[in-house]
Amino acid sequence: MTKPAIDFGVFIGRFQPLHIGHEHVIHSALEQVKCLIILVGSANAARDPRNPFTFEERQKMIRSSFAYEMAEGRIIVEPLSDLLYSDNAWVTEVQRRVSDIVLAKGNAGGFQASGLKDFRIALTGYGKDDSSYYLRMFPEWDNVQIASQYGTFGSSDVRARFFQRIPEIAQSILSPGVAQDLEEFSLTDAFRRLLEEAEFLADYPKQWGSGPFVTADAVVIQSGHILLVERGQMPGQGLLALPGGFVNPQERIRDGAIRELSEETGISDSKGQISPAALGSFIDDSRTQIFDAPSRSLRGRIITHAFLFRLPARRKMFGVKGADDAAHAHWHRIGDLRPDMLFEDHWSIIEQMADL
């Protein structure tokens, strides 16, 4: 076999879970590149039926099929966070991560590269449908040619068969190590919760239709803290969320945000619950934004409008209490939050609205 001419390959994917189509791409890439960097996407998302496995669980799946290549340093696996409302920021993050890995690994052993131009880098992946549009976002890199898709299946087929009362493990398209991981996962509480949620989500359109729905969310900031509710119900029970909800047919969207904020948190000062008019006066209308990523909710197409409430900085925070369909409302230091603590795309909304 001739020596690969490409120094580094880059393969981005969610691998929810890893299947033999992904493995085929990895094997083909390894014939053409010296080292393959696998960036495991959506690494910062909370578990849900579409992203059921953590980064560590997906890394283990890759290791179970490519233990030797990982031990030899021919495959490097790293987590990659989504930046849902900024493809530019996401591309920048991919570029930085790849540069760091290439320079660190490329310079190991005493070789002092002057920069990335000393290395040939190529992107791999199969443009299976519109969801692979990101493969066109790195024109500076070569392509590792993958002739065709391997079968017509994808991870969503594996998940559909897995999240059932009697889970079916798609042995024919999973490596033995991955099949074993799924077998073990099917016995966990996490599986049971995800199954309940998958069933809830399957029923959702039957009850409510599939949208588009209009919602309003309140991003309430006071003295470095943000006001969040803990979700009391599926989907995302137990996760933190922005106060907000569906807009009533007869109300303005801005009024919906104020109403939901008031109902879900009972926000008050020393004189008692703050009136809708006073809450409205805290809104910075120049910052109102629409968040409409088509994949943002598994319930259907939900387009939300986020309103920034800037509360005056004070030593004594405004009072809050949990009510309505939110289990609890609390102030959180923004610096203590991790993306996987938040429901759906609420972390991305906070990032945009609070300029993180």
Ligand code: NAD
């Ligand atoms: P995936 O696991 O579905 O697919 C990964 C790769 O494997 C793709 O190139 C796909 O075409 C290929 N593949 C899948 N099935 C195959 C088969 N049977 N045969 C051959 N190849 C096959 O992952 P994905 O959803 O494409 O992952 C993209 C990641 O990048 C996600 O995490 C996404 O969130 C992230 N992303 C983020 C942003 C942002 O945050 N702004 C933008 C773009 C992409």
